[in-house]
Amino acid sequence: MILPIVAYGHPVLRKVAEDITADYPELKKLVEDMWHTMYESNGVGIAAPQVNRAIRLFVVDTEQIVEGFDDEDKRMYPDERPIKRVFINAHKVEETGDTWMYNEGCLSIPKVREDVSRHARVKLRYMDEDFNEHEEEFYGITARVIQHEYDHIDGKLFIDHLPPLKKRLIKKKLDDISVGKVKVDYRMLFAK
Numbered sequence: 001m002i003l004p005i006v007a008y009g010h011p012v013l014r015k016v017a018e019d020i021t022a023d024y025p026e027l028k029k030l031v032e033d034m035w036h037t038m039y040e041s042n043g044v045g046i047a048a049p050q051v052n053r054a055i056r057l058f059v060v061d062t063e064q065i066v067e068g069f070d071d072e073d074k075r076m077y078p079d080e081r082p083i084k085r086v087f088i089n090a091h092k093v094e095e096t097g098d099t100w101m102y103n104e105g106c107l108s109i110p111k112v113r114e115d116v117s118r119h120a121r122v123k124l125r126y127m128d129e130d131f132n133e134h135e136e137e138f139y140g141i142t143a144r145v146i147q148h149e150y151d152h153i154d155g156k157l158f159i160d161h162l163p164p165l166k167k168r169l170i171k172k173k174l175d176d177i178s179v180g181k182v183k184v185d186y187r188m189l190f191a192k
Helices: 025-038 063-067 071-076 142-152 163-177
Strands: 045-048 057-061 084-106 109-127 133-139
Touching: 025 057, 045 084, 045 142, 071 142, 084 142, 109 142, 109 163, 133 142
Parallel strands: none
Antiparallel strands: 045 057, 057 084, 084 109, 109 133
């Protein structure tokens, strides 16, 4: 089932999400619905708060991005392989490496894209969909997507990484999104 995506301004996007247990109600169905919602809206990741659940769950599929790398991207991360992964109860162990800018967008903040600086590497401790525990380091564009989705489960948005002037410049767009003055090709849930 395709779920509505929560729009900027909804309070669930600012909550620090809670860890869950393996008996979380209809977890497999929720994960399946999140995959469908993400693909239907042309995303590469989606976090549970974006579908109105304040739990530490997100899914990531970087295949489209990695396959679409240009020559410069391939030189930066020549051995990067795409992932398709479910992250449950993720907790950041560390972020390392140089920071680098990349133009990001978000399904919850449609029609807004900005350059964001993030670390090149991130190490997470998380559970997969079968509740097997992992500790793994990710790098390159995959690390960036993971950091973006991880922000969601910590109640943060990519715009929080912008300098104050940039935030002021996009304030009108954000205000419009928060009251539903935005046209997108997917269902959205607005706070008002």
